[in-house]
Amino acid sequence: MTGRQTMAEATVTVRGLAKTFILHLQGGIRLPVLQGVDLDVQAGECVALNGPSGVGKSTLLRCLYGNYRADAGHITLRDEGIVVDMATAEPRHILAVRRRSLGYVSQFLRVVPRVPAIDVVAEPLRALGVSEEAARERARALLQRLHIPERLWALPPATFSGGEQQRINIARGFAHSFPIMLLDEPTAALDADNQGAVIDLIRDARERGTAMVGIFHDPAVRQALATRLFDMKPP
Amino acid sequence: MIEAAPLLSVSGLGHDYDGIIACRHIAFDLWPGEVLGVVGESGSGKTTLLNALSARLIPTTGTVRYRTREQGMVEVYRLSEAERRMLMRTDWGFVHQNPREGLRMSVSAGANVGERLMAVGARHYGEIRAEAVRWLEQVEMDTGRIDDSPRTFSGGMLQRLQIARNLVTKPRLVFMDEPTGGLDVSVQARLLDLLRGLVGDLGLSAIIVTHDLAVARMLSHRLLVMWRGEVVETGLTDQVLDDPQHPYSQLLVSSVLTP
Numbered sequence: 001m002t003g004r005q006t007m008a009e010a011t012v013t014v015r016g017l018a019k020t021f022i023l024h025l026q027g028g029i030r031l032p033v034l035q036g037v038d039l040d041v042q043a044g045e046c047v048a049l050n051g052p053s054g055v056g057k058s059t060l061l062r063c064l065y066g067n068y069r070a071d072a073g074h075i076t077l078r079d080e081g082i083v084v085d086m087a088t089a090e091p092r093h094i095l096a097v098r099r100r101s102l103g104y105v106s107q108f109l110r111v112v113p114r115v116p117a118i119d120v121v122a123e124p125l126r127a128l129g130v131s132e133e134a135a136r137e138r139a140r141a142l143l144q145r146l147h148i149p150e151r152l153w154a155l156p157p158a159t160f161s162g163g164e165q166q167r168i169n170i171a172r173g174f175a176h177s178f179p180i181m182l183l184d185e186p187t188a189a190l191d192a193d194n195q196g197a198v199i200d201l202i203r204d205a206r207e208r209g210t211a212m213v214g215i216f217h218d219p220a221v222r223q224a225l226a227t228r229l230f231d232m233k234p235p
Numbered sequence: 236m237i238e239a240a241p242l243l244s245v246s247g248l249g250h251d252y253d254g255i256i257a258c259r260h261i262a263f264d265l266w267p268g269e270v271l272g273v274v275g276e277s278g279s280g281k282t283t284l285l286n287a288l289s290a291r292l293i294p295t296t297g298t299v300r301y302r303t304r305e306q307g308m309v310e311v312y313r314l315s316e317a318e319r320r321m322l323m324r325t326d327w328g329f330v331h332q333n334p335r336e337g338l339r340m341s342v343s344a345g346a347n348v349g350e351r352l353m354a355v356g357a358r359h360y361g362e363i364r365a366e367a368v369r370w371l372e373q374v375e376m377d378t379g380r381i382d383d384s385p386r387t388f389s390g391g392m393l394q395r396l397q398i399a400r401n402l403v404t405k406p407r408l409v410f411m412d413e414p415t416g417g418l419d420v421s422v423q424a425r426l427l428d429l430l431r432g433l434v435g436d437l438g439l440s441a442i443i444v445t446h447d448l449a450v451a452r453m454l455s456h457r458l459l460v461m462w463r464g465e466v467v468e469t470g471l472t473d474q475v476l477d478d479p480q481h482p483y484s485q486l487l488v489s490s491v492l493t494p
Contacts, residue, residue: 024482066471067478069470069474069478069480094471095456095471114425
């Protein structure tokens with residue numbers, strides 16, 4: 001449901017979220033992953049999802065993004081002052097929320113072949129109507145900040161190293177200053193230097209008031225970024 | 236901005252060929268600027284549906300309503316033949332898998348593009364030619380080939396030409412049937428990239444039939460999954476592909492080879 005409401009307390013509010021996978025090709029096996037999940041995230045907070053592998057951290061993140069369909073519960077957030085429930089919103093509303101208010105950095109870069117790195121990074125801004133020049137300017141600044149050598153900017157990232165691709169992905173994710181960011185292992189493939197640059201970038205966003213939910217397996221990264229842990233247990 | 240009224244509204248649409256059901260119970264709205272992908276295996280009714288939506292095949296049942304610029308919502312199959320032809324020539328485009336079906340192979344590349352403009356009343360030769368040149372550039376074709384016959388073009392160039400021919404009248408809705416289907420993989424990637432850019436820049440609405448889920452993911456905002464003539468699942472593209480609900484959608488997604 002979408003409607004005009006007064007400002008909610010938290011930037012992201014999750015209530016009673018449930019998610020079960022039904023594998024029809026495996027005889028209809030049911031895999032309950034999330035049940036009764038409640039979570040509030042405030043502006044300027046970075047909540048680290050915590051728990052063993054398989055507990056549903058990525059599933060929760062994907063539900064928040066509208067990538068996985070919630071079976072029950074509500075995921076409410078504000079998009080330009082209007083409260084949207086990601087668990088029930090229509091596709092075009094989810095896409096509008098993703099364009100304007102909700103960013104996501106996945107573990108792997110997925111892009112159109114042939115598009116140069118600089119345009120991959122600039123694209124989220126172009127989609128918001130920012131001029132090509134201004135969007136590229138912002139992209140250049142981010143690529144520089146994340147130590148992507150200038151000779152690579154005009155090349156499509158398909159042939160880049162894993163660490164370079166991941167930094168392109170992060171630059172793309174942070175090109176627009178989303179009020180809410182979801183981060184799935186943003187530093188997994190990075191060496192120490194580049195990890196530091198990425199941590200700085202994410203921390204700056206947090207300090208500007210971005211509400212974040214993330215998965216950080218590396219304890220040092222989690223220490224540097226998380227303001228709070230959200231413990232998850234198998235249902 | 237999120238628009239409040241759909242551009243195309245389909246309800247209860249079905250078609251059969253002499254009693255054999257090709258598609259049925261099709262209902263959806265298409266919103267301005269939205270790209271809808273229709274996926275499913277061969278024989279699932281995708282192409283029949285596309286033809287029934289685009290006034291190329293009168294459906295057995297159901298209605299297709301379209302929001303025109305002048306008259307608001309009209310029922311496509313209640314329009315006169317002439318009105319429907321006008322709609323197809325101006326406000327709609329149709330990109331065939333085989334570009335030879337959408338082009339006139341006996342006239343030059345420039346004439347193929349210019350012809351659609353003349354059909355909507357353009358008469359000034361210089362302006363028509365300039366517009367044709369501009370559209371060949373838009374689809375990244377060598378404008379030096381404007382006077383050449385399409386017979387001398389490669390498959391990828393023919394597809395670009397067909398796209399230019401369709402877009403020159405600035406349609407608001409484009410139907411595409413496997414637009415990258417007959418092309419080499421390298422040519423496909425470039426064409427996809429081009430289509431994606433054009434659709435975004437022009438704010439087009441589109442309905443794209445494809446059996447290639449990678450194409451669907453790249454181009455469409457929303458998906459309809461068809462199976463045995465019916466829509467078995469619909470939703471946000473990445474949601475349907477990453478978290479398919481219906482048994483057939485799960486089969487479809489799990490059958491893809493990922494390089």
